[in-house]
Amino acid sequence: MNTGERPTLAKGLMLLPALIVLGLFFTSVILLFSNAFVDRGGFSLKYFEQILARPDYHVVFYRTVLTSIIVALLAVLLAYPISLLLWRSEKHRNMLLIVVLVPWLVSLVVRTYGWIILLGPKGFVNAFLGWVGVIDTPLKLMFNDTGIIIGLTHVLIPFAVISILASLLSIEENLEEASRVLGAGRWQTFRTIVFPLSLPGVFTSLMVIYLACIGAIVTPLLLGGITEKFVGSQIYQEVMATFNMSKAAAWSICLLSLSFVSLVLLKFIERRALRGQE
Amino acid sequence: MAKMTPLMKTIGIVLLLLLPAPIFIVFGASFNGTGYIQFPPESWSLRWYVDAFTDPRWGRAVLTSLWIAAVVATLITAISFLAAYFTLRYAPRISGWLELAIFSPLFFPHASMGVAAVALMAGMGIVGTPIAIILAHLMVTIPFSYRPIHVALKSVDPDLIRAAEVMGASELRALWDIILPICRSGILTSLLFTGIISFDEVTVTMFLIGPDITTLPVQIFTFIQDDASPVLAAISTLSVVITFLAILLLERVAGLSFFVQRQSS
Amino acid sequence: MTRQTPTPNAAFGSIDISSVSKSYGDAEVLSEVSLSIPAGSFLTLLGPSGCGKTTLLRLIAGFIAPTRGSIQIDGRTMTQVPTQKRPIGMVFQNLALFPHFSVAENIAYGLKLRGTSQAETQARVAKFIQLVGLDGLGDRRIAQLSGGQKQRVALARSLVLEPSILLLDEPLSALDLQLRKQLQFALKDIQKQLRTTFVFVTHDQEEATMISDRIVVMSNGHVQQVGTPQEIYSDPQNLFVSKFIGEVNELPGRVRSAGQTLAVETGAGTFELPPGVARGPSPAAGDNVTICLRPEKITMLGDTAPAPGIVTAQAQVIDTLVIGPLTRITLDAQGTRMTSIQMTDALGPVTGRVTPGATVRIGFPADAARVFAPLTADLATAFGDHA
Numbered sequence: 001m002n003t004g005e006r007p008t009l010a011k012g013l014m015l016l017p018a019l020i021v022l023g024l025f026f027t028s029v030i031l032l033f034s035n036a037f038v039d040r041g042g043f044s045l046k047y048f049e050q051i052l053a054r055p056d057y058h059v060v061f062y063r064t065v066l067t068s069i070i071v072a073l074l075a076v077l078l079a080y081p082i083s084l085l086l087w088r089s090e091k092h093r094n095m096l097l098i099v100v101l102v103p104w105l106v107s108l109v110v111r112t113y114g115w116i117i118l119l120g121p122k123g124f125v126n127a128f129l130g131w132v133g134v135i136d137t138p139l140k141l142m143f144n145d146t147g148i149i150i151g152l153t154h155v156l157i158p159f160a161v162i163s164i165l166a167s168l169l170s171i172e173e174n175l176e177e178a179s180r181v182l183g184a185g186r187w188q189t190f191r192t193i194v195f196p197l198s199l200p201g202v203f204t205s206l207m208v209i210y211l212a213c214i215g216a217i218v219t220p221l222l223l224g225g226i227t228e229k230f231v232g233s234q235i236y237q238e239v240m241a242t243f244n245m246s247k248a249a250a251w252s253i254c255l256l257s258l259s260f261v262s263l264v265l266l267k268f269i270e271r272r273a274l275r276g277q278e
Numbered sequence: 279m280a281k282m283t284p285l286m287k288t289i290g291i292v293l294l295l296l297l298p299a300p301i302f303i304v305f306g307a308s309f310n311g312t313g314y315i316q317f318p319p320e321s322w323s324l325r326w327y328v329d330a331f332t333d334p335r336w337g338r339a340v341l342t343s344l345w346i347a348a349v350v351a352t353l354i355t356a357i358s359f360l361a362a363y364f365t366l367r368y369a370p371r372i373s374g375w376l377e378l379a380i381f382s383p384l385f386f387p388h389a390s391m392g393v394a395a396v397a398l399m400a401g402m403g404i405v406g407t408p409i410a411i412i413l414a415h416l417m418v419t420i421p422f423s424y425r426p427i428h429v430a431l432k433s434v435d436p437d438l439i440r441a442a443e444v445m446g447a448s449e450l451r452a453l454w455d456i457i458l459p460i461c462r463s464g465i466l467t468s469l470l471f472t473g474i475i476s477f478d479e480v481t482v483t484m485f486l487i488g489p490d491i492t493t494l495p496v497q498i499f500t501f502i503q504d505d506a507s508p509v510l511a512a513i514s515t516l517s518v519v520i521t522f523l524a525i526l527l528l529e530r531v532a533g534l535s536f537f538v539q540r541q542s543s
Numbered sequence: 544m545t546r547q548t549p550t551p552n553a554a555f556g557s558i559d560i561s562s563v564s565k566s567y568g569d570a571e572v573l574s575e576v577s578l579s580i581p582a583g584s585f586l587t588l589l590g591p592s593g594c595g596k597t598t599l600l601r602l603i604a605g606f607i608a609p610t611r612g613s614i615q616i617d618g619r620t621m622t623q624v625p626t627q628k629r630p631i632g633m634v635f636q637n638l639a640l641f642p643h644f645s646v647a648e649n650i651a652y653g654l655k656l657r658g659t660s661q662a663e664t665q666a667r668v669a670k671f672i673q674l675v676g677l678d679g680l681g682d683r684r685i686a687q688l689s690g691g692q693k694q695r696v697a698l699a700r701s702l703v704l705e706p707s708i709l710l711l712d713e714p715l716s717a718l719d720l721q722l723r724k725q726l727q728f729a730l731k732d733i734q735k736q737l738r739t740t741f742v743f744v745t746h747d748q749e750e751a752t753m754i755s756d757r758i759v760v761m762s763n764g765h766v767q768q769v770g771t772p773q774e775i776y777s778d779p780q781n782l783f784v785s786k787f788i789g790e791v792n793e794l795p796g797r798v799r800s801a802g803q804t805l806a807v808e809t810g811a812g813t814f815e816l817p818p819g820v821a822r823g824p825s826p827a828a829g830d831n832v833t834i835c836l837r838p839e840k841i842t843m844l845g846d847t848a849p850a851p852g853i854v855t856a857q858a859q860v861i862d863t864l865v866i867g868p869l870t871r872i873t874l875d876a877q878g879t880r881m882t883s884i885q886m887t888d889a890l891g892p893v894t895g896r897v898t899p900g901a902t903v904r905i906g907f908p909a910d911a912a913r914v915f916a917p918l919t920a921d922l923a924t925a926f927g928d929h930a
Contacts, residue, residue, distance in 0.1 A: 001434040001457075007368035015376075018361035018420070021354075022379050025417045028398035032390070035397050078293055085290030088282050096294065097534050098525060103297040106521045107478035107495040110514040113502055114300025117307050117511070124303060158297060166538045174639035177606055180626040181633040182653035182704065186283075192652075196643050208384075215387025217481050222502060232389040232481075239396060239485055249397065252390035259387050274643075 035249035047250035057234075064231045065258065067145060068213035071152045072206045078153070079160030079205065083198075086161070087168040104158030112219045115151045116142065119223070143225035151223040152213055159212075160205035167201030168194070203270040210266070211259055231255050301518055308511035326512035335497065336513055343477050343494040344520075346408060350415040351473035355465060357416070358423040362431050363457070367439075380424045383417060388481040391418070396485040406488015414482050419472040426471070426536050430464025431457070463532040470528040471536075474521055555617055555630075556582035556707035556740035558603060563612035565598055572598050573764045575612070582617075582707070585734050585741045587751040590761035591787070596744045599761075600710050603742065605629050616708065632701030632739075633710040636717075638693050640685045646696050647672070647681035653704045671699040674733065691722045698730075702737065711743045715750065727754050748788050752776070760784050763921050777837075780822050782915035783922045785835045792841065792881045794834040795917075798826045805914060807834055811876035812856045814912070821914040832914050840911040841883035843872070843890065843897055844904040853906040860901045872897060874905065881905075 039046050051057050086096050103111065118124045119141035126138040141147055171194065179189040220230035231251060238248035282290070311321030330336050361380075365373045383391065395417070399410040434457055442452040458465070480495040487496050494517055501510055528534070558580040565573040573595045580586050588596035601607050603614060605626035614621045621629060641649050647668050654664045672681055675695040685693065694714060701709055711730075715723045731754050734741045745751050751758050752772040760767040760775060760783075768780045779785035786793070796809030805816045805826065814834065818825070826832050849855050858876035865871075870890055872883045883905065896903060 001366050001431060001436045001439060002370045003367060003436045003439055005368060007364070011364060011368060014360040014364040017357040018376070018380070018424075021357060021416045021420055024398060024413060025383055025394075028391075028394035028417070029386075031397035031401055032394040081286060081290040082294045082297075084282060085287060085294060088287075094529065094534060097537070098529060099294060099298060101525055101534065101537065102518075102522055103301060105474050105478065105525060106301060106518050107480060107498070109480050109495045109499045109502070110304060110478075110517055111300055113498065113510060113514055114304045116502065117303050118300060154297070154300065157293075161297075162537050169538055172639060172642070173637055174635040175641060177604070177626070178633065178635060178639035178641075179652075180606075181604060181631060182700070183627045183656040184652075185627055188656060193641060211385065211387055215389040215391070215481075217389050217392070217484075218499060222499075232387075235389045235393060236484075239393060245393075245397065245400070248393045252387075252393040255387050256390050259385070263385065 032249050032252055035246050036253050039246070047247050048254070050247065051250055051254065060229045060231055060234055061254070061258070063145070063228070064214050065262070067148055067152070067230070068210050071149055071156065071213050072209040074149070074153045075156045075160045075209050076164070076202055076205050079157045079164055080202075082157070082161045083164035083168055083201075086165050100158045100161050103154075104162070108155060108218050109222075111155055112151055112222045115147070115154065115223060119147055119150070142223055144228055145224070147223035148220050148228065148230070151219045152216060155219060156209045156212055159208060163204045163208070164198055164201035167198040167204075171197045199270075199274055203266070203273070207263060207266055210262060214255060214259055214262075231258075304511050304514045304518070307508055308515045310508060310511075326508045329507075329509045330512045330516070333509070336494075336509075339492055339494045339497040340513075340516070342408075342491060346411055346415065346493065347473045347477040350412055350419060350476040351469045353412070354416050354419045354423040354472050355427070355468045358420065358427045358468060359431075359461075359465065362424060362428045363453070366428070366431050367436075377424070377428070381421045384421050392482045392485045395482050399486055405486055406490060408491055410486045411483055411491070411493065414486055415476045415479060418479060418482055419475050422475060423468040423472045426464040426467040427461065429536075429539070430461035434460050464536075466532040467528065467536045470524055470532070474524050474528075477524075478517070478521060556738075557617055558708065558740070558742070559615040559618075560599070560603075561612055561615070563599075563602060563609045563614060565595075565602060565607065566610045571610075571764055573602075573609075576764075576766055577612075578759060578766060578769065580740060580742060582740055583738045585731065585743065585754060585756045587743045587745060587755035587758045588761060589745060589748060589751040589758050589787075590767075592746055593763075594761040595764040596746075596761050597712055600633075600712055600742065600744050603708075604631060604633055604710055630706055631708045631710055632704060632706035634697045634701055634712065634714040636713045638697040638714065640693060640696055640700070642685050644685070645681065646677065646683050646685070646688070649685065649696055650700045650703050652700065657704075667703055671703040674702070674736075675699040676729070690718050691726060694718065694726055695729075698733070702733070702739070705737075706739065708740045708742065711741060713744055713746070716745070716747075723750070724753075730754060752788075760787060762787075778822075779835070779913065782833055782835065782918050785913060785915065790838055790882065790884075792836040792838060794836070794879060794881075796832060796834060798828050798830045798832055800828050801826055807832060807914065809834060810879040811858070811881070814854050814856075814909075816854070816909050816912055816914065820910060820912050823916050826914060826916070831917055833917060835913045835915060836881075836907055836911065838871075838882045838884040840907045841874075841881060841905055842885065842907065843883070844906045849906050852909050854909045854912075855904055855906040858903060858905050860897055860899055860903055862899055863897055874903075876905070 036047055037043055037045070082100070086093055086100070089096060116123065120126070121138045121140075121142070123141070125141060126135070129135045129139070141150075175193055175197075176189050179193050184192065215232060216230065217232035217236050220228070221233040221236060224230060224233065226233075231254070235248050235251045235255070238244045238251060308326055309322050309324070311323035311325065361376065365376050386394075395410075395414045396405065399405045399414070402410075404410045438456050438460075439452050442456045443449070447455065478495055479493075480499055483493055484496045484499060487493065492500070494513070498510060498514060498517070501507070558578075560576055560578040560580075563573060563576045564571060576595075576599060588599060590596050598607070602609055603616075605621065605624065608622070616630060641652065644652065650668045650671060651664050654667060659667070668681070672678060675698050677692060677695050677699065680688070680692065685696070688696065697714065715726055718726065727750060730741070730743075743751075743755065752775075755772060757769065758772055758775050759769050762783055768775060768784045770778075775784060775788055779788060785791050794807075794809040794811055794814075796807045796814075799806040799808050799813060801818065803818070805818045805821060807814050807816065816834075821832075844853075844855060856876050858874040858881065861873040861875050861880075863870060863872050865887055868887055870885050870887045872885065874881045874883060890897060
C-alpha cells in the first residue's frame with residue numbers, strides 16, 4: 001500500500017514504540033552477554049570454563065539436544081496424519097482446527113500438569129493398570145527421559161499440525177488430479193507430488209519444535225525432575241536457587257550458540273531437500 | 279479433492295483426539311471427590327472449585343493475568359499497527375529490516391530469553407512489578423502481533439487510500455474509514471492471539487514475578503512443584519475455559535485462516 | 544434436447560456418452576446427456592458457467608462417477624476404470640504444473656511412471672519440447688515461465704504420453720487476447736498433426752468457433768445443439784443457441800396464423816415467413832414466439848421494389864458506425880431496436896440516406912429468419928448469468 005509519498009519526521013514517530021520494544025529486547029541480549037563475559041570489571045571466560053569443565057554438564061547438553069531431535073522428529077511424524085486429515089476434510093476443517101488450536105494455546109503448565117496426572121506414580125495410568133491388575137508396583141513413567149519426551153512431543157504436535165497443514169493448503173488445485181491423469185496411483189501421487197510440496201511445512205516444524213525443546217524449562221522441570229536435567233532446568237536453578245545470574249547467562253549463551261549451530265545445519269539440509277522448490 | 283484411505287483417516291482421527299486428552303484428564307480430575315487422582319473415581323464433587331474460589335491467591339492471580347493480557351494485547355497491537363502502517367506506506371524499503379528485527383526473538387530459545395529479560399529488568403530495578411511482566415510480554419508477543427497486521431495492511435490497495443484522499447479525506451480519516459475496516463480481521467487476530475499468549479505465558483514470566491505479583495500459569499507452576507493438590511485441576515480447568523473462549527471468539531470475529539496461511543518468508 | 548447417435552465409433556480416441564446424468568444431492572448438474580465424439584475430432588463443449596461442461600469433462604476423466612448412464616472410450620465401458628488407467632490426457636484450467644519440477648521433469652513425469660527407459664524419455668521429452676515450441680527451456684523452473692510458456696508445458700506434458708484423447712478445461716482463459724489467439728492456432732495445428740481427439744471446454748463462443756470441428760452447446764445440464772461452427776451459427780435449433788452464439792436481433796411477437804405461411808405480428812410489423820423457418824415445436828396461431836435475425840441479413844432497400852422473398856419494414860436510423868470494411872447501423876422499427884451490419888462498400892448507393900434521423904426501408908430474406916418458442920424459465924436464468 002505504498003503511495004509513494006515521502007515520510008515526514010513527525011510521521012516517523014509512528015515507528016518509535018516498536019523501536020522501543022525492539023530496543024529493550026536487544027538491550028536485554030547485550031546485558032545477557034555482559035553478564036556472561038564480564039567478571040569483576042574485565043572480560044572473562046570464567047563462567048564458561050565452570051560449565052564446560054563439568055562432565056555431568058556435558059550430559060545435560062547431550063540429553064537436551066538428543067531429546068530435542070527425537071521430539072522434533074516424533075512430533076512431525078505424529079502430526080502429519082492429523083494435517084492430512086484436516087486438509088482432506090474441507091467441510092469440518094474449522095471445527096477440527098479448534099481441536100488442534102486449543103491444546104496449542106492452552107498454557108504449557110496446564111498441559112504438562114495433565115501429563116503429571118496421567119503419568120505420575122499415583123497417576124491415572126498407574127492407577128488404571130493397578131486396578132486392572134496388570135502391575136503391582138507403579139511403573140516409572142515420569143522423572144525420566146520418557147516422561148520428558150512424551151510431554152514435549154505432545155505439547156509441540158499442534159504447531160507441527162498447523163504448519164504442515166499450511167503447506168498442504170498452499171498446494172495448487174488439481175495437482176493431484178493432474179498426477180493421476182498422467183498415470184500415477186494414489187501412493188505415487190503422495191510420494192512424488194504431495195509430500196515434496198509439504199516439505200516446507202515439515203522443515204518449519206522441525207526447526208521451531210527443536211528450538212522450543214532446547215529452550216524448554218517447564219516441561220523438563222516438571223516431568224524430568226531434578227535428576228534428569230535439561231539445559232532449561234539448569235538455567236532455572238541457577239537463577240531461582242543459586243541466584244548466579246552470570247552463570248545462568250553463560251548457560252543461556254551456550255544454549256543460544258547451540259540453537260544457532262543447529263539452525264544453520266537444518267537450514268542447510270532444508271536447502272538440499274527443497275532444491276529447486278521455490 | 280481425493281479421499282483418504284480408511285486406515286489413514288482412522289490414524290488421523292485417533293491422533294487428533296489425543297491432542298486434547300490431557301486437558302480432559304485435568305478436567306475430570308477437577309471433579310474427583312477424593313484427595314488425589316484416583317481410578318476408578320470414587321465420588322464426584324465441586325469441592326476443589328470451592329477451595330479455588332475461596333482462596334484469595336487464586337482470584338488475584340486470575341485477575342492479574344487477565345488485566346496484563348488485556349494491556350499487552352492492546353499495546354502490542356497498537357505498536358505493531360503503527361509500525362506496519364508507517365513502513366508499508368512511507369518506507370517500504372526498511373520493511374525487510376524491520377521484519378528481521380521483529381521476528382528475531384522467535385529464534386531465541388525461551389530459556390535464554392527468560393534470563394535476558396531478568397538481566398534487563400534487574401538492571402532497571404523493576405523485577406517483581408507488573409511493568410516488568412508487561413515489557414517482557416511485549417517482547418515475546420511482537421512477532422505474533424506484527425505478522426497478521428502486516429499481512430492485512432499489505433493487502434490494502436494503495437489506490438483506495440489515494441481515492442479517499444482525492445475525495446477530500448484527511449490521512450486520519452482515510453485510516454479510520456478505509457484502512458482500519460479492511461484490516462479488521464488482522465487487527466482482531468493480533469488482539470486475541472497476543473492476549474492468549476500473554477495470558478498463558480510462563481517460561482519468561484516465571485523469572486519476573488515477585489512477592490507482590492504473580493500470574494495464573496506461574497502460580498500453577500509453583501503449586502505443582504510444592505504440592506499437587508486437586509485444587510490445581512480446578513484452577514487449570516478455569517484457565518482452559520478462558521483460553522477456549524478466547525479461541526472461539528477469535529474464530530467468530532476473525533476466522534482461523536491466519537493460522538494456516540503459509541508464511542511468505 | 545439431446546441428439547442420439549447410435550453407432551459407436553470404433554477407432555482409437557472415440558468417446559460415447561450414453562444417457563449420463565450427474566447429481567449432487569438434489570441438484571442435477573447433468574441430465575441425460577448422450578454424445579458421440581468421433582476419433583480424431585476437435586470438439587468443443589461450449590456454454591455459460593454452470594452449464595455442466597466441466598462436469599462432463601471430469602466424468603470423462605474419471606475424477607467423478609456418473610449418477611446414471613455410462614461412458615465408453617474406444618468401445619470400452621469406463622465405469623470401473625480409474626483415471627490413471629484411462630487413455631486420456633488433460634490440461635487443467637490452472638494448468639496444475641508441478642512447481643517443484645523443471646519443465647523437462649514435468650514433461651517426463653508420466654513417462655517415468657510408465658517405466659520408460661531414460662534414453663527414450665529424454666528423446667521424447669526433447670521432441671515434445673520442440674513440438675510445443677519451448678526449445679532451450681527444459682531446465683527452467685515453472686515459476687520462471689510466462690503464462691503462454693506454462694500453457695505449452697501443460698500441453699507437452701499431456702501429449703508426450705500420446706493419449707488418444709486430450710481433455711482441455713478452459714486452458715486459455717487466463718491469457719491475454721493476443722496470446723490467446725496465438726495459442727488457439729497452435730492448438731489447432733498440433734491437433735491436426737497428431738490426430739488426437741481433443742475435447743475442449745470453453746465459455747467463449749468466439750474461441751469455440753475458431754478452433755473446433757464440432758461444437759456442443761450446453762446449458763443447464765442439457766445438450767442444446769451439436770454441430771459444426773457453421774451449422775451452429777447459421778441454423779441454431781432454439782432461442783438459447785441463437786442468443787448465445789454471435790449477435791442476433793430478437794423480435795418478440797405472436798403468431799397470427801400458421802399454415803401455408805407463418806404470419807408473426809411483432810412490434811416492428813407483421814411478417815409473413817415460410818413455415819420452414821420455425822425450429823422446435825411447430826408454432827400455432829396465438830403462440831408467443833421470437834423471430835431471430837442475424838444483423839448481416841438486414842439490408843437497406845432503395846426505392847426499387849424488393850426482390851421476391853424479401854420481407855420489408857420501415858425503420859428510423861438512430862446511429863451509424865463505420866468499423867473499417869463494415870458499417871453498423873442502429874435502427875428503430877416502431878419501438879423495436881435492431882442492428883444491421885453491412886459491408887461499407889455495399890452501402891454506397893444508399894449512404895446518403897442512411898443518416899441518423901432518416902427513415903429507411905429495411906428488408907431481410909424471409910428464409911434467413913428463424914422463429915423460436917420463448918426460452919423456458921431455467922434457460923432464461925442460465926442466460927441471465929451469462930449476459
